[in-house]
Amino acid sequence: MKIVVLVKHVPEPTATWKFAPDLTVDRAGVEGRLSELDEYAVEQAARLAESGAASEVVFLTVGPAKAAEGLRKALAIGGDKAVHVLDDAIHGSCALGTSLVLAKALEKVGYDLVLTGMASTDAELSVVPQMVADRLGANQATFAGELTVDGGQVSIRRDTDAASERVAVTLPAVVSVTDQTGEARYPAFKAIMAAKKKPIETMSLADLGVAADQVGLGAASVRTVDVSPTPPRTAGTIVTDEGEGGKQLADFLAGRGFI
Amino acid sequence: MSEVLVVAETTSSGVRKPTLELLTAARALGEPAAIVFGAADDAVVAALGEYGATKVYAVDAPEVGEFLSLPKAEAVVQIAQQASPVAVLLTSGPEGKDIAARVAVRLGAGVVPDATKVELAGDTVTTTQSVFAGRFQAKSEVTRGPAVVTMRPNATSAEPAAASPSVEAVSVSVSDAAKGAKITSREPKVSTGRPELTDAAVVVAGGRGVGSQEGFAVIERAADALGGAVGASRTVTDQHWAPHELQVGQTGKTVAPSLYVAAGISGAIQHRAGMQSSKTIVVVNKDPKAPIFQIADYGVVGDLHAVLPALVDEVARRKG
Numbered sequence: 001m002k003i004v005v006l007v008k009h010v011p012e013p014t015a016t017w018k019f020a021p022d023l024t025v026d027r028a029g030v031e032g033r034l035s036e037l038d039e040y041a042v043e044q045a046a047r048l049a050e051s052g053a054a055s056e057v058v059f060l061t062v063g064p065a066k067a068a069e070g071l072r073k074a075l076a077i078g079g080d081k082a083v084h085v086l087d088d089a090i091h092g093s094c095a096l097g098t099s100l101v102l103a104k105a106l107e108k109v110g111y112d113l114v115l116t117g118m119a120s121t122d123a124e125l126s127v128v129p130q131m132v133a134d135r136l137g138a139n140q141a142t143f144a145g146e147l148t149v150d151g152g153q154v155s156i157r158r159d160t161d162a163a164s165e166r167v168a169v170t171l172p173a174v175v176s177v178t179d180q181t182g183e184a185r186y187p188a189f190k191a192i193m194a195a196k197k198k199p200i201e202t203m204s205l206a207d208l209g210v211a212a213d214q215v216g217l218g219a220a221s222v223r224t225v226d227v228s229p230t231p232p233r234t235a236g237t238i239v240t241d242e243g244e245g246g247k248q249l250a251d252f253l254a255g256r257g258f259i
Numbered sequence: 260m261s262e263v264l265v266v267a268e269t270t271s272s273g274v275r276k277p278t279l280e281l282l283t284a285a286r287a288l289g290e291p292a293a294i295v296f297g298a299a300d301d302a303v304v305a306a307l308g309e310y311g312a313t314k315v316y317a318v319d320a321p322e323v324g325e326f327l328s329l330p331k332a333e334a335v336v337q338i339a340q341q342a343s344p345v346a347v348l349l350t351s352g353p354e355g356k357d358i359a360a361r362v363a364v365r366l367g368a369g370v371v372p373d374a375t376k377v378e379l380a381g382d383t384v385t386t387t388q389s390v391f392a393g394r395f396q397a398k399s400e401v402t403r404g405p406a407v408v409t410m411r412p413n414a415t416s417a418e419p420a421a422a423s424p425s426v427e428a429v430s431v432s433v434s435d436a437a438k439g440a441k442i443t444s445r446e447p448k449v450s451t452g453r454p455e456l457t458d459a460a461v462v463v464a465g466g467r468g469v470g471s472q473e474g475f476a477v478i479e480r481a482a483d484a485l486g487g488a489v490g491a492s493r494t495v496t497d498q499h500w501a502p503h504e505l506q507v508g509q510t511g512k513t514v515a516p517s518l519y520v521a522a523g524i525s526g527a528i529q530h531r532a533g534m535q536s537s538k539t540i541v542v543v544n545k546d547p548k549a550p551i552f553q554i555a556d557y558g559v560v561g562d563l564h565a566v567l568p569a570l571v572d573e574v575a576r577r578k579g
Binding site: 013014017037094095096099118121122123124125126127128129130131134135137138139140141142143145155158159160161162163164165166167168169170173178179180220221222223224225226227228229230233236237238239240241245246247248249250252253254256258259 | 270327328329352353354356357359360361363364365367368369370371372373385389390391392393394395396397398399400401402403436439440441442443444445446447448455456457461485493503504509510517518528529535539540541543547552553554555556557558559560561562565566567568569570571572573574577578
């Protein structure tokens with residue numbers, strides 16, 4: 001079984017984020033990292049390789065030159081090689097455009113199982129995996145809290161508000177995993193050094209047979225017209241409990257009509 | 260006026276509140292038409308009509324309960340191709356996202372997940388999203404319609420506006436391609452009798468400061484005193500002091516109740532992303548430097564194990 005894990009290099013969540021004049025995220029001017037939620041998918045792939053269920057693990061990313069740092073981090077956790085789709089024309093693509101590029105790249109790379117995180121920690125859309133599955137004609141199971149593979153069948157647990165469900169999915173399939181699947185290992189120094197020797201292949205839109213005008217900001221189906229900082233909340237009243245804290249809190253809640 | 264398709268969510272007790280919020284939002288865009296899966300009985304149709312649905316599409320396909328999301332997505336695509344709606348609205352959540360993504364690809368339409376507002380400017384659907392852990396508000400225009408939008412529960416309030424919906428039965432033939440993810444078992448969640456976390460007007464949430472599974476009972480008692488739902492930080496659910504479905508934050512639920520009480524929660528950015536739109540925020544924490552105090556309307560620096568039981572006693576005393 002060949003696994004391809006889709007990964008994204010995102011701005012560090014605690015960094016100060018800025019927007020470029022075209023209202024896309026300024027990725028050049030901010031420290032980045034492998035999206036934390038993708039690490040769970042990388043970890044699942046590494047475990048499946050260790051158990052012998054996966055014969056090959058490839059990491060695939062779409063992004064600017066710096067996105068290769070995300071691939072190096074994934075390769076330090078596990079996997080055999082990586083593919084980086086790098087093309088200036090992709091800048092500003094909407095979810096439809098991004099999913100087209102990923103689907104074309106997956107067709108070229110080949111796959112049995114595509115693993116992804118539940119969302120990127122920058123755009124947080126949670127729709128690209130399903131779009132990729134639709135374009136590939138592959139089966140799909142999203143938001144898996146647990147994942148096992150048995151032959152050509154993937155079994156997942158998916159929790160909803162109403163129930164905990166078990167779902168059986170036949171390969172080839174796209175599966176997104178949540179943070180419930182288990183923390184990614186912390187790569188040892190030796191693994192980080194070994195990752196530097198693993199190959200990263202770079203592909204352009206032309207390599208994938210995607211025309212530049214099918215993707216990018218110009219082709220986007222959703223256009224951002226304004227981005228403003230959320231107004232800060234006005235400072236509240238802070239009291240220190242000296243035995244009366246519960247009563248003081250009750251007074252505040254009663255004043256707001258909650259009691 | 261064009262139709263606005265609203266993918267309704269119903270339970271054994273009727274139409275879910277987030278669906279009523281969608282109907283309210285849909286009225287600003289066109290004529291709300293609800294899509295109901297399974298039995299569209301009189302009570303469900305009446306509830307949808309009360310919030311402005313002028314039409315109800317009743318989809319009768321037994322397969323929708325047997326497979327993950329895709330049969331529903333096919334049905335929505337089929338209805339959208341005939342109704343040519345200005346927008347398709349869904350509730351944010353695993354199934355809502357699954358359906359929205361598939362519908363958008365099939366219709367070549369723009370998708371906006373997790374919108375907090377949806378409006379019509381001329382013929383263009385515009386949306387507002389709270390992005391990057393709630394730090395920015397992004398306004399967008401959908402340039403290729405119909406706009407496929409998932410809306411966060413509690414972002415808008417549900418306001419009734421009576422209409423008498425016509426009911427149209429829709430038969431859907433589910434393709435084999437939509438049957439690739441079969442639900443093999445379903446273990447229903449045990450009901451606690453408390454309000455649903457995403458629907459509740461009051462949420463009392465506990466974090467690391469509760470200290471243990473037994474300690475979490477303090478949170479439950481405070482929630483019950485205030486008639487609220489129970490929430491938890493990721494630390495608490497990772498430690499199994501409370502079940503995962505109670506997790507509030509980036510990888511859990513996003514809530515925006517009238518009152519959010521955060522007890523023993525330090526306020527990591529991932530947690531704040533899930534609750535900072537709450538109207539009133541109350542914080543109880545031993546550490547005066549906890550970042551969550553920065554967004555508190557009222558804060559008590561103190562031990563939650565002393566402050567919350569005292570609050571529960573006060574509530575009981577005042578209610579007599």
